Amino acid sequence: MSAQSRSVWQTALGAVAALAVGATVVMALFVVPADGGRDAFVRGTGQGDAYRLLFLHVPSAWLAYLAFGVTALASLLWLFPRTRALHWDLLAGASAELGVIFTGLTLALGSLWGKPIWGQWWAWDARLTTTAVLFFLYLGYLALRRVGGSPEQRAMRSSIAALIAFADVPIVHFSVSWWTTLHQDGSVFNAKMQIHIQDTSMQATLLLGVAAFTVLYAYLVLRRVQLLAVEEGLAERELEAAIAQRVAAAGARPREAVSI
Amino acid sequence: MTILSDALAVAGKDLRIEARSRVTLGQILPFGVLVLLLFAFALDPQSRLLPNVAPGLFWIAVLLAAVLAVSRSFAVESEHGARDALRLSGIDGASVFLGKAGAIVLELLALEVVLLIGTFGLYNVNVRGLEVLIPTAVAATCGIAATGTVYGILAAGLRVRETLVPLLVLPVTAPVLLGATRAFDDALTGSTGDAWPWVQLLVVFAAVYVTAGIVAFESLLEEA
Numbered sequence: 105m106s107a108q109s110r111s112v113w114q115t116a117l118g119a120v121a122a123l124a125v126g127a128t129v130v131m132a133l134f135v136v137p138a139d140g141g142r143d144a145f146v147r148g149t150g151q152g153d154a155y156r157l158l159f160l161h162v163p164s165a166w167l168a169y170l171a172f173g174v175t176a177l178a179s180l181l182w183l184f185p186r187t188r189a190l191h192w193d194l195l196a197g198a199s200a201e202l203g204v205i206f207t208g209l210t211l212a213l214g215s216l217w218g219k220p221i222w223g224q225w226w227a228w229d230a231r232l233t234t235t236a237v238l239f240f241l242y243l244g245y246l247a248l249r250r251v252g253g254s255p256e257q258r259a260m261r262s263s264i265a266a267l268i269a270f271a272d273v274p275i276v277h278f279s280v281s282w283w284t285t286l287h288q289d290g291s292v293f294n295a296k297m298q299i300h301i302q303d304t305s306m307q308a309t310l311l312l313g314v315a316a317f318t319v320l321y322a323y324l325v326l327r328r329v330q331l332l333a334v335e336e337g338l339a340e341r342e343l344e345a346a347i348a349q350r351v352a353a354a355g356a357r358p359r360e361a362v363s364i
Numbered sequence: 365m366t367i368l369s370d371a372l373a374v375a376g377k378d379l380r381i382e383a384r385s386r387v388t389l390g391q392i393l394p395f396g397v398l399v400l401l402l403f404a405f406a407l408d409p410q411s412r413l414l415p416n417v418a419p420g421l422f423w424i425a426v427l428l429a430a431v432l433a434v435s436r437s438f439a440v441e442s443e444h445g446a447r448d449a450l451r452l453s454g455i456d457g458a459s460v461f462l463g464k465a466g467a468i469v470l471e472l473l474a475l476e477v478v479l480l481i482g483t484f485g486l487y488n489v490n491v492r493g494l495e496v497l498i499p500t501a502v503a504a505t506c507g508i509a510a511t512g513t514v515y516g517i518l519a520a521g522l523r524v525r526e527t528l529v530p531l532l533v534l535p536v537t538a539p540v541l542l543g544a545t546r547a548f549d550d551a552l553t554g555s556t557g558d559a560w561p562w563v564q565l566l567v568v569f570a571a572v573y574v575t576a577g578i579v580a581f582e583s584l585l586e587e588a
Contacts, residue, residue: 240535247531251522261518264580265532268514271576272536275569279539282561283546 114326121323124316131309132159157217159309163317165210165235170321171203172242176270179263191329193259194336196266197249198328200242202321207239230281237276241269255336367462370455374463379470381440388471392432396475399425400482414487419548422476422483423541427508429475430537431530433468434512438520447520450585457582461513465577468509476501493551496559500551503566504544510573511536517584539569 136159138152178196181187214232215225226232249262382388403421407413414421441447450460484491491497515532519525543562550559 237535237538240531244528244532244535247524247528248518251519251524251528260583264584265515265518268511268536268573268576271572272539275539275565275572279542279565282565283542 114323117319117323117326121316121320124312124319128159128163128309128313128316131305131312132156136305136309151221154217154220157213159313161210161213161217162310163313164206164213166314167317167321168203168206168210168235168238170318171199171206171325172238172270172273174199174325175203175242175245175266179266179270182259182263183267190255190259190336191333193255193263194329194332195325196263197246198325198332200245200249200266201328202324204239204242204246206317207235207242210235211239228284230277230284233280233284234273234277237280238273241272241276245269367456367459370459371462371466374450374455374460375466375470376463378437378440378464378467382467382471387436388433388475392429392436392471393475393478395432396425396429396479397482399428400479400486404486415489418483418487418489419552420541420545421487422479422548423504423544425479426472426476426505427534427537427541430468430472430508430512431533433471433475434509434516434533435526435529437464437468437513438516438525442521447585457585458578460585461517461577461581462574464516465506465509465513465574468512469505472505472509473501476505489552491552493554493556493559496547496551496556496563500544500547500559500563500566503563503570504540507540507566507570507573508533508537510570510577514573514577514580514584517581540566543569 133156136156138155175196178192178199182189182192182196211232214235218227218232219225245262245265248265249258251258251261253261400421403425404414407417441450480491480497483489512529512533515529515536519528519532522528543565547559547562547566550556550562
């Protein structure tokens with residue numbers, strides 16, 4: 105594929121992502137009905153308008169898990185000798201960056217949602233706690249990616265770290281949900297927490313949101329991988345230029361010495 | 365078994381260095397006890413809170429000390445080209461991993477004995493249920509040491525090693541902190557039966573990361 109047609113495809117992908125996210129916003133804010141009716145929240149029969157956060161919260165949580173899954177898969181492909189290529193490492197890095205951003209977004213949205221519904225910004229709910237641990241796990245992974253060394257060294261280090269982190273996710277989830285079932289008093293999870301997604305427009309909006317965020321992820325990860333590849337090329341060129349300069353300087357010095 | 369005898373040689377080397385340099389004994393051990401003391405300051409010794417939260421405080425102190433022990437374990441390899449020597453010695457990566465992790469396990473277990481006496485003395489905890497406490501401590505310590513050793517070699521030789529190791533090790537070991545705290549709590553309150561599922565979780569965690577270390581260490585030793 106030529107560079108031009110590739111950029112056309114990319115722009116199209118970006119446009120689809122923007123349109124889909126825009127459509128999700130319109131659907132979630134104006135089309136779907138409030139949970140249990142407008143004044144449901146006051147009457148205690150449902151969440152009212154507060155539940156509309158669902159249409160952002162669930163897609164961003166899905167995206168976070170998708171992104172970390174892609175990071176693990178790309179790391180595996182780099183570790184496997186027959187598929188070893190540096191672009192897998194770039195994909196792993198780009199995907200992890202998006203994963204961390206969307207994990208952060210999920211936590212922020214969850215807190216905003218939790219305040220009216222649970223009455224507190226942060227409940228020690230199993231999924232919430234797992235997501236928080238996940239956030240720090242991959243923050244560490246991103247920090248490890250930035251420590252320098254050759255691209256191959258970075259790829260080896262970070263691919264193993266990615267798999268270690270990924271293996272931890274089910275253990276964290278398991279231990280945390282066990283821990284919360286022992287400790288959680290039922291008061292936090294009252295009837296208000298239940299949302300009744302029976303309305304077809306609600307289901308459609310949720311699906312649209314998930315699809316929109318997935319397209320957005322594909323677009324962002326593509327652009328980020330390209331940017332990382334360009335950055336890598338730039339670093340290499342700078343290194344070559346610096347070496348050439350040193351060689352030239354070393355070659356020049358003896359002649360100066362002779363002239364003195 | 366050359367793997368095991370090589371591992372013993374590596375562990376023996378690390379423990380001999382510690383016996384002579386006294387860094388673990390003279391710095392990491394006092395640090396752990398100091399953390400226990402600081403928790404007591406923070407939580408007000410007048411209250412009845414301390415005996416109730418003692419298991420969690422104990423394991424946080426162990427984790428913080430473990431981070432130091434891991435950093436120390438790889439600091440000794442970074443001087444005088446010791447890591448290159450280790451690589452050239454012909455010892456398999458799996459043995460190096462088992463040896464270094466094993467040495468950390470022994471150091472941490474010694475630390476835990478002291479800290480347990482510390483919680484007994486400082487937090488007024490009645491130490492009982494040893495038949496649960498000991499397996500919990502061994503399984504949790506194996507898990508902590510295994511993850512710590514893998515991340516230690518990942519970060520070894522980096523300028524940012526001291527700051528990177530805690531950020532990498534502490535989130536991964538979050539399930540260990542949860543599991544070990546719950547199991548200790550159950551043991552100390554006398555409901556030992558509730559503790560066994562947590563001990564099983566700790567054993568699974570340790571098994572996963574010991575396996576990961578055995579598999580991955582050779583490449584990390586070579587490349588990173």
